[in-house]
Amino acid sequence: MAMESNAATRAERTPRNRDDTIHRALSEAIVDHRLAPGARLPEDALAEAFEVSRTSIRKALQRLALEHLVTLRTNRGAQVAKPSPDEAREVFAARRLAECALVDWVVDALGDDDLTALHELVDRERRAQADGAQHEAIQLSAAFHIRLARVAHNAPFATFIEQLARRSSLVIAVYGSASSVGCECGDHGEILALLAGGERERARQWMTRHLEGIERSLNFDGERRETPDFNALFGRHGPTQTASEE
Amino acid sequence: MAMESNAATRAERTPRNRDDTIHRALSEAIVDHRLAPGARLPEDALAEAFEVSRTSIRKALQRLALEHLVTLRTNRGAQVAKPSPDEAREVFAARRLAECALVDWVVDALGDDDLTALHELVDRERRAQADGAQHEAIQLSAAFHIRLARVAHNAPFATFIEQLARRSSLVIAVYGSASSVGCECGDHGEILALLAGGERERARQWMTRHLEGIERSLNFDGERRETPDFNALFGRHGPTQTASEE
């Protein structure tokens, strides 16, 4: 891990910046799949890597837990979150609703500086994709949605979408196939063009299809061993199909 | 402050519950205006009140800061947040968008248990209002929107609206007049009736008008002394009216 060099390099003076640096480093590592879902995050090891005490690490982990990027179990420490299929569906449903709802405000507020910044993100993502820079491409894909949400100049909504975008990357890390990451690329450019052209309804359609496309590419049947489905395994009707209660 | 008795009474064993208790106690006190915006929150005093060490208090304050209910300034401690007018407008704008966007899902998922729970909240709010139980009424007003958001069974969206509702209470504490709290009462019952009747479009209209009504009742010109208006004080047109700070 090239983490400790990063942390040591940009050791900002003021305390708040330092905390943010730790939080951001962990967040980015989780979002771009350098830290796998389920990976344990022992406080001691992280404290050594970042050259701080456990106190600062705990602060970062607490925050990441509120953002649903790590799970915190009492006396058992922190680990990178492994969203359940239900959680994954809720995240994508929320994104479809939120990002489409924001289209009107985005179109109204879209300025030249926004456009150039967004175009640059699309380009960089495309290049990273072509170069096989997987981690960077994932990061840039989330960054596009995050930057887009900021156009509307509504901080609460922007941070909401920001959190959802990061959680989506985590969902893809758990359930995504190779195509999950790859197929997004063209969509972002298209959505941007529609927004710039003021075609609100078509922009909403593309956004919806874009997010649905990612969700469809997920595979929830995989070797997910979190809580085995005992009904399907041992139910009285065999493994044909059993309706799970709850 | 009747806080320490509360905290001591429900001293739950497990550590997570304890933290939640502290967080909830502070959050509720801020939301229902028992703690005024701008009030300082020294860690020592809170630690003594809750009979824990500063460590646990810091954890709660960190979280409340992320929820924008308190502000945390380096080396200067925590205080109850005082949202700026811009922030206030953004919060209400976000609520209008989010809560209206959720109407379709709410109508589709609205069950009998939801209806009874929501009706009870409306009734209790009305009673509290009539009895002059201001704090309780405010709490119940937020609780209505929070419970309503949960109907849609989308956790991310529900917690988003939950945070916005609590921040709104804080905004009202800063800029609200007497009518800000009072006039909400009837609206909730009306909105609930429209949702139960499946009248989506009218429900959205009422929700919008409801939130706009609250926003309009706010007074942003008041004695806002955060950064004194030196132009008004020393400007070439003299002091039309001066208010004493703190």
Place this chain on the structure above:
DNA sequence: CTGTTCCATATTGTATACAGTCCCTATATC
């Protein structure tokens, strides 16, 4: 050979100590 119990180890939860920063006030100087 299987299953259970107990202990050692590792890791987290909490409190506390110490250092650093800010603010306010008192004092001295102009």
Place this chain on the structure above:
DNA sequence: GATATAGGGACTGTATACAATATGGAACAG
């Protein structure tokens, strides 16, 4: 009398110590 400066007090930021808890393995009984 007004302003600048130095000192004291109060509070936060961080690290560390200690206690509590879970985990994994070893020893032992069946």
